[in-house]
Amino acid sequence: MHKTLPSLLLLASLTHAAQAQTTGLYQPRDIKRAYAKGTRAADGRPGPKYWQNRARYDITVQAAPPARDIRGRETITYFNNSPDTLKQLVLRIILNVHKPEAAREGDVSPDYLTSGVVIDSFRVAGQLRQLPTGLGTAPGVRLPKPLAPHDSVKLAVAWHFPLSVQSGREGMIDKTTYFLAYFYPRVAVYDDYNGWDRLPFLNDKEFYNDFNDYTLRVQTPANYLVWATGTLQNPRQVLQPAAAKRLEKSMTSEEVIHVATAADLAKKSITAQQPLNTWVWKATDISDMTVGLSDHYVWDAASVIVDPATKRRASVQAAFADSTTDFHSSVKFSQNALGWFSRNWPGVPYPYPKMTAFQGFADMEYPMMVNDSPEKDLKFAQLVQDHEIAHTYFPFYMGINESRYAFMDEGWATTFELLIGRAENGNAAADEFYRKFRVVNWINNPSTAQDLPVITPSSELKAGYGNNSYGKASLSYLALKDMLGDELFKKCLHGYMDRWHGKHPIPWDYFNSMSNLAGQDLTWFFQNWFFSNGYIDLALTKADKTSQGTVLTIQNVGGFAVPVDLKVTYADGSTETLHRSPELWRANQPQATLIIPAGKAVQSVTFDHGLYLDADPKNDRLAVQ
Numbered sequence: 001m002h003k004t005l006p007s008l009l010l011l012a013s014l015t016h017a018a019q020a021q022t023t024g025l026y027q028p029r030d031i032k033r034a035y036a037k038g039t040r041a042a043d044g045r046p047g048p049k050y051w052q053n054r055a056r057y058d059i060t061v062q063a064a065p066p067a068r069d070i071r072g073r074e075t076i077t078y079f080n081n082s083p084d085t086l087k088q089l090v091l092r093i094i095l096n097v098h099k100p101e102a103a104r105e106g107d108v109s110p111d112y113l114t115s116g117v118v119i120d121s122f123r124v125a126g127q128l129r130q131l132p133t134g135l136g137t138a139p140g141v142r143l144p145k146p147l148a149p150h151d152s153v154k155l156a157v158a159w160h161f162p163l164s165v166q167s168g169r170e171g172m173i174d175k176t177t178y179f180l181a182y183f184y185p186r187v188a189v190y191d192d193y194n195g196w197d198r199l200p201f202l203n204d205k206e207f208y209n210d211f212n213d214y215t216l217r218v219q220t221p222a223n224y225l226v227w228a229t230g231t232l233q234n235p236r237q238v239l240q241p242a243a244a245k246r247l248e249k250s251m252t253s254e255e256v257i258h259v260a261t262a263a264d265l266a267k268k269s270i271t272a273q274q275p276l277n278t279w280v281w282k283a284t285d286i287s288d289m290t291v292g293l294s295d296h297y298v299w300d301a302a303s304v305i306v307d308p309a310t311k312r313r314a315s316v317q318a319a320f321a322d323s324t325t326d327f328h329s330s331v332k333f334s335q336n337a338l339g340w341f342s343r344n345w346p347g348v349p350y351p352y353p354k355m356t357a358f359q360g361f362a363d364m365e366y367p368m369m370v371n372d373s374p375e376k377d378l379k380f381a382q383l384v385q386d387h388e389i390a391h392t393y394f395p396f397y398m399g400i401n402e403s404r405y406a407f408m409d410e411g412w413a414t415t416f417e418l419l420i421g422r423a424e425n426g427n428a429a430a431d432e433f434y435r436k437f438r439v440v441n442w443i444n445n446p447s448t449a450q451d452l453p454v455i456t457p458s459s460e461l462k463a464g465y466g467n468n469s470y471g472k473a474s475l476s477y478l479a480l481k482d483m484l485g486d487e488l489f490k491k492c493l494h495g496y497m498d499r500w501h502g503k504h505p506i507p508w509d510y511f512n513s514m515s516n517l518a519g520q521d522l523t524w525f526f527q528n529w530f531f532s533n534g535y536i537d538l539a540l541t542k543a544d545k546t547s548q549g550t551v552l553t554i555q556n557v558g559g560f561a562v563p564v565d566l567k568v569t570y571a572d573g574s575t576e577t578l579h580r581s582p583e584l585w586r587a588n589q590p591q592a593t594l595i596i597p598a599g600k601a602v603q604s605v606t607f608d609h610g611l612y613l614d615a616d617p618k619n620d621r622l623a624v625q
């Protein structure tokens, strides 16, 4: 709808500054150290000394509903690629957040509480180690022998825990439907800028994991269907031949195949009829595994081409209660979303072989899976599913540290949600939804916490967390897209994603990459959007008639470098909308002038805010004398 006027400044900078860098942004001292050590480079690339650790997980987990007891055992082979000798490992035992005494961001109901995870045995390099009782979500464990650089250590863990009755991101969906997430003990991330990630899991921040290889075995009684991250290795062992054939057919089918209907389940004609089936899944270079299981969920599947160049297809599946209306459209929604994200924004082929939507209560993303609530409104159901699938790129493909920098993933998912929403429902409806869900509550909330800079570590935010991570970050990405124009913005975004997928980028890698790839120092823009206490409030303060035309003075009271759309009403009753990208603020952020060329007599001017709602609309209109 809005046309972006090419900016002379931008064109000039493109020709003269091919090697531009971001200069002068505040860097915390630990981040500065990473750049000095050469693990990250000033041009935005991973540095020559970049490293990250990884692990191989071999997990077996048992579930036999309605018993809520989940039992697991695993071996973890942990590779130390860092230049440091590690005297200890930090583990993540995330489900200890259910213990009554655990620290949490908010209150929980009694149905959320459990006794937490019991570690039945813990071996390091074959030696049995006693773990202290009362473990939290991020305990440190001393190694019997320090782990040297480029060496590995093998852990063997057995554990059990009661599944939470109340289902959030994981837990009991109904008496015989379970969703397992965060369910296996893992090694925390040890990285180049922070060392061990020791932040306790408090329930609000979602992920920070290394990229690992997994073999996952899920053991369930006959007639329980299992869906999980990864590729099912043994469909012919766990499914009866006709069901296995339908699943196989879905892998190349555009049409939705009903792998398991309610009638099939009643006839017990889906799973192998052994007392216990072992479903085996594998996934490589991935940051987590999750599992859904049920004895009465139906199963739809189809596939979609996600890479037009190679014609690679991804499988799309859905698992849900037959009585739910929206989930019957889930596979179609996923086909559309995977195809659209692959071809448009971010315009990177969907990087995994599969996506499964599982009916739960979380509205939450996992690698290759989403857990979404049933919704009465089909449009809203699709939007939520789109948003969660968009997270495939950020945080999973890109290895984002959400515990500290949630705006690096939620901001992008919110942006892609708007862009796919415009394609699905038209600009007006998608923009209206975005304003309502992502902007209006923030812009009308004058409290100090809401105006904390977006760069504030997510771990230190409470009230300001949501708007900093979603709306404000997303508006900054959209403002940059408007300023650079779609073509250059996409080139920069792809460059940043190319450099960092499968790694752990931090905000400065994004800032530096975008400047470097755009060929212009964007310090002023990132300083404005990420490091200031800005918000949105523009004021039209003055209109001067000159020989050039009407010169308007715009004060930027809130400070954010937003695009400006100005509706001009002429004396003859005609109107026109002028658009200026955030480039308008480059020279002088507190104030800008905009000239309406001489010609027709101007009667009045008023802002048309679009997505960029204004905190104080009283100063948004000016009559021109």
Ligand SMILES: [Zn+2]
Residues within 6 Å of the ligand: 387, 388, 391, 410, 413
């Ligand atoms: Zn999200």
